[in-house]
Amino acid sequence: MRIYLVGGAVRDELLGRPVKDRDYVVFEADEESFKKRFPQAKKVGNKIPVFILRDAQYTLSRFKNIEEDLEYRDLTINSLARDETGKLIAHPLALADLKQKILRPISRENFYADPLRVFRVGRFAAIFKDFTLHPSLKPILKELGQRPDLLQKISPERVGQEFLKALAGEKPSRFLQVLDECACFVPWFEELACASKIPAGPKPHHNESLLEHLGQVMDKLSGDALLVWMGLAHDLGKTITPRSNWPRHLNHDKLGETLAKNLATRLKLPKKFVFAGQIAARWHMVGGLYDQLRPGTKVDLLNKLGSSDMIKYFFTLVRADNELDFLPRAQKDWQKIKSVHLPPNFHYNGPKAGEMLRMLQAQRLVPRT
Template sequence: MRTYIVGGAVRDELLGRPSADRDYVVVGATPEAMRAAGFRPVGKDFPVFLHPQTHEEYALARTERKSGHGYHGFTFHASPDVTLEQDLARRDLTINAMARGEDGGLVDPFGGRRDLEAKILRHVGPAFAEDPVRILRLARFAARFDDFTVAPETLVLMRGIVDCGEVDHLVAERVWQELAKGLSEAKPSRMFEVLRDCGALARLLPEVEALFGVPQRADYHPEIDAGVHTMMVIDQSARHGFALPVRFAALTHDLGKATTPADILPRHLGHEQRSATLVEALCARLRVPNDCRDLALIMARHHGAVHRAAELRPATVVELFEKTDALRRPERFRQLLDACLCDFTGRLGWENRPYASPQRLLTALAAVDAVPAGEIAAACSERGSIPERIRAARIEAVRLALQDARD
């Protein structure tokens, strides 16, 4: 019975990076022996156990065989005669197929250390093609290690997985899980670059794929291409370290530009509502969590108004607060402003331009929040006029606050 640290912990140690998780593989053991040693079984598909003291996961060495479509289409075999090399052979990338023994020795049968030094993402073997989620995982690693390149033979294999339709069998929850992780990496645009290169983006996120090649006005978007702009926006969200809902809103805010009628290009009149319609469909298909979906919808509908904050009348500012539920959800409204900052600076040559809209709108929101709605309601003799009176007071508060800000 021999225990090895495997996968990401070994990779990150060799890279000098901190690693949050430590995964262990146990060779030469049975489930009965693990339980006798005090380990608690938790695995459903294959034998995984929690250490009695540290509660870290220990998995029995195993092999796997393709038995159906998609992520769940595998049969696993775990027994004392499965070797460490057989276990490592089923892993996705060479840089994730290394192990370190209890004596500290490195086990690297597939050249993972060499590929780390060369900064290459390379599949371990032909079994890579059996699991379509590995395309997403590799693309996610490209976003984390953004100076790594994909091995040419691996890209060919990925294109074959796409062409045979295997990615169409991925379950929505797993696509979202990998997408969310990729958006949370240091350079999320690299994930989408890899997915485009192998053809998977058009199958998994056709709404995003459709943005590439769509022209925009050069005076507002020197980068011209709507897809390039979207990639710059999500990289800005990573640059600022914003939360996942902001990053997802950055990704989806302009989806409607792909459906702009050709005769009005490069203008995109009315793209906000078209974007919201596409966001709703995408979120339903991938079962996107509510916090990400809700912010993405608000961003799609209202980012234009936020950008024009300096031109808005006080009544229109109050209307914006009403439509975004800013008084009841001020933190989400701040996330909207964060996403708009990414949209503004995610343009060629605009990366460090000052952006005044957030502070202007936060000043106005504070003024609206300070309006004593309860006192106004109590002073009204006609109950039906209460909303109108409160709204008028809020508009006046915005007018005065913005006037003071200008002065």
Template sequence: MQILLVGGAVRDMLLGRPVTDRDYLVVHADHEMFQGRYPTARLVGKSFPVFILDGCEYAWPRGGSLESDLLLRDLTINAVALAEDGAIHAHPMALMDLQASVLRPCSPASMRDDPVRVFRAARFAAQFPDFSPSPELLAQMREAAGQGLLEGHAAERVGREAAKAMAAPKPSRFVRLLAATDCLRPWLAELEACRGVPAGPAQYHDSDVLEHICRVMDCAAGDALLVWMALAHDLGKALTPPERLPRHHGHDEAGVAAAEALGRRLRLPMAFIEAGMAAAGEHMRAHRYRELRPGTKVDLLMRLEARRLTSRMFKLVACDGGEVMLPQVRRELRAVLAVRLPEDKQDQGEASGALLHQLRCEALASSVKSRG
């Protein structure tokens, strides 16, 4: 029996990057032999069974051999294996593509064999912003879209790639590559609808909504949840009636349902779905924060704080071309949260709620006045 470290861990070692997840390939052994040597290993999966041992996956070669497995993987840069004796086994193009920073499919049928690899390739474009997609990759992605191969897959698989892309250094490349190859539909149809729609009047915007979203995503890079908020914040602009363009009055309220639909279609965690909805519905109000009356400010802060999105919302505003207001917002939020009802005014239903709201408004107004 031989066990080889395979895939992303070896790729990252060769690129001099930190290694996080480790996957292994088992050759010259069957499941019984492996289980006998590692009795605590747990077998999972039906269509592609793997063993889980100490948090790592142990799989068997696709096609029956190490050489065939490397040829059947998604991208050449991931088709590398490290043997226990230190020997490197690789797809014929893998080492060259790693050196040249190229994203290339392992075979002419890579995307057709598993069309979810389209989203995986787009995620790697975001994860490795210095790597360029090869003409073969672009062609295979377009072919998968043109033949309707992107439909009918497990939503969790597509959503997992999208979520990983949100955590990447250049998240817009996930969207840009999918858009360039006509792969946004059906999974990210709300983004496809943003293409060609002016982001706003010319004095404020010089691009369509999709390009604007991509720019805001990259500004938010480093915080996956904030990047998702950036992706979702202007989806409502695609719903603006053509006769109203280039203005988008009411796009914030209109975008809430679009953000929810997208998040649920991808089976994203509830924290992402709620953050996307809040970004769509509240970002314009947050842009106007300094103009709001104390009561409206308090209501906005309480809604955001209930979801722990206050800081992220105002970072989104700054990335969206708005003012940097986070220091002021944090100061005023502290003043609001410090308010406590007198004991004799507690537990009185609506009356207590109304008094608490009034006291919070007074505390916020006092904080503003003290800063003069």
């Protein structure tokens, strides 16, 4: 049995980056012999035998040797392996491309063998903000962009996982940029298919396209995948504004709530992302006017956010979108309304109890003279 550490772990080690995921390929072993050596390993793959052991993934390779295995990977910078002695095995161009910061495809056929690699390229562009796409890569992506039938066959969980990793990247806007330039938004990100042709808003507030605006907000929020997702979701409603209304986008906040939910659900994102995307789309306009809101509206917004954690996320988004920082004020208001309690005689009055609590909370936010 021969075991090799492969792909991203070796790449990140060579780049001096933290190694997060460890993937191994195994040769000269079947499932029985592997389980005998590693009895605690749990099988998770069906078509190809894949096992999980102590947060690492082991794949029983279908290739003859490690050199052949590396030839079937996506990019040269991922075509790397170390054997159990630490010896490095690399694609002939891998080390040079790492040094020169190039995302180069190994072959066109490899992308057709697994079209998910379209979204992996977007993910790597977001993670490695200084890397450039090799001239041979875009034509391959554009070809696949013309084959939504192939992209549609990818499982939503796989696309969603690549998307989440891109959201955690150093420059998440590059994920959108790659998919836009190669026309690969359909079918998984169909809401954004025309975003680069839609004005973000009227001048002088906006001089950029909607896609550029979303990317700018996402990059301001980089470092937290949930925040970056909220940055993408907040203006999704603008993608369905009738052309005749451009550059204005009336009711885009209300319209965007459903679009954000649809996109998150399609990609099987965690429930927290579904909720956060809807909140970002529906309430960001209200949040940007926080100092002008009536006390009752503030109560409704803060209770809708539902926790101090989401209040922090939401108002961080508002600041990234329009450079207004209402977070300290909102946090103080949240503490005030949390301290309000119903009188005992209202505890069992059904809807009237809710109305009374809202009134008391609103009164608590009225400035005292």
